[in-house]
Amino acid sequence: MNAIVSTVLKRLGLGVITLFVVSLIISLAIELLPGDFCKTQLGQAATPETVAACQRDIGLDRGPVERYVEWLGGIVQGDFGYSLAGAGSLGGSRRSVAELIGPRLLNTLFLAAVAACVAVPLALVLGLLAALYRNSLFDRIVNLVTLTSISAPEFFVAYILMLFLAVKFKVFYALANVSDDTPFLESLARIALPTLTLVLVIVAHMMRMTRAAIINLLSSPYIEMARLKGIAPRRIIVHHALPNAWAPIANVIALNLAYLVVGVVVVEVVFTYPGIGKLMVDAVAFRNMPVVNGCALIFAGTYILMNLIADIVAIVTNPRLLHPR
């Protein structure tokens, strides 16, 4: 038990260090900005005061070390700085990044959670079936379909769904514009298409990985031994294979949830869903650095966390990894 705790703690520490370095990279990258960035960004409306305010917001008026320490200190307290949008006018119309991100992060998490709830069970069942009946017609068809849907860009899948399910046959909403006061059931209906898109993409990945993990397991000697002893196939799967399959399966789930984090960006833009992905893309187009950095840090943090969970689950459920040589 002690070994588990120390290994998990070690991984956690490693994750925190990674996140720390990531924040360092994001902060240092600002050094690459051209010196007159604020002036060109604000354009005609720029007065010396607004330019100074903008430089203060990005931290261009300080040295890299000082800026980083201040930025990190703010983030630890939940303060991501101020958005540059509206920085041209000095009247306090500007909003803090945390205020911008907050509700949108919730929206994104909502979308991702709904997608995950549908995708995970579906992918596991399909993967298990494909592994059990491998090289059958079913397996080949599923293999072909998933390979195709992995290869297609997300926006292709999204627009096809939109064309057929929202325009030709008006089954779902074409745009997922929800707001805070949209009732729960209606927002579920509104995000049906983005959810479906994400599910299609994720299921393909997850199913292929599940299939590979199970096949890998079924080819191990102890399963063959059980088979040779004449144990029924169902019993082999449930009692012999499944206990050892949890680790790879959990790993697959966590990795794909991490993938979901990225997939969400494009899907949100297609369906104009007010999530953090769309916020980030809009901010990048306007080179709104404080917002971009805040979003990037949250995305990176989620991604690192998911990979960390995958790692930890793999360690905890696998005795061989628990006692590394």
Next chain:
Amino acid sequence: MTAEAHDTPTAAAALAEHQPIIVRRRLLERAWRELRRAPLSAWFGIIVILIYMFAAIFAPVIAPYSETDTLGGPYEPWSDVYLLGTDQLGHDMLSRLIYGARNTIGIAVLTTVLSFVLGGMLGLAAAVLGGWVDQILGRAVDVLMAIPVLIFALVLLSILGPGILNMILVLAVLDSTRVFRLTRAVAMSVVVLDFVEAAKLQGEKLGWIMTREVLPNILPPLVAEFGLRFCFVFLTISALSFLGLGIQPPTADWGSMVRDNATLINYGDITPLLPAGAIALLTVAVNFVVDWFLHKTSGLRE
């Protein structure tokens, strides 16, 4: 005996003269034999890739109009004059689709090659040198890989500003981390072999060991990886262009074509799906070929 001794040099000379030809013919024959036994999916993939290459190379010959000329009104429907209609600025859709093959694929190939040169070189160096070089490169790559490529690319592009050159450089560097990982892993099992040791003792330079001793032995997995990385880079470039941060107008590009014409979807028009479908079809084709190639070179992979 004497006759034989007399004969040998000329025979050897003749053999040496013919050998390259024989070897080459054998290689072609073997490739053809493999191809004939290739599954239908691989054939499909190869044919699709060839068609795309043809379109990319001969774009100015095939395309009915130029990629940037404004010809008609915006969003004209399919007709005899404009086979696939016109886009939001009145450019001929079909012509832009054909030129898009050239631009989008060209940029993706360039980025992948850059990423392989960078990642492959560093990976080989890390494997051959080992020690602190390996440690430092390994940790740096670990950190870079902790951020999703698309998110990292968005951050860097917002700082450097959107544009083709910036996108190529950013993606090449980010993607090279994946190449580094693979190259280092497969090279590790080769550098411990005796002939590499011998070359080191012989005093061969690092460059020689990397390219002449190790590289030929790890080529098959790298070739397969090239296909997969190309797909990934191609999809990422399309995504960035779709988000408006990659290839900029007026250059024809499939990702931004989808974005610019997306409104047509609301009227039940499938035209905006064509460039997206073109992207999907190529990635599927490359994946099919890579699948078959992996199957061939690594025996059964499951």
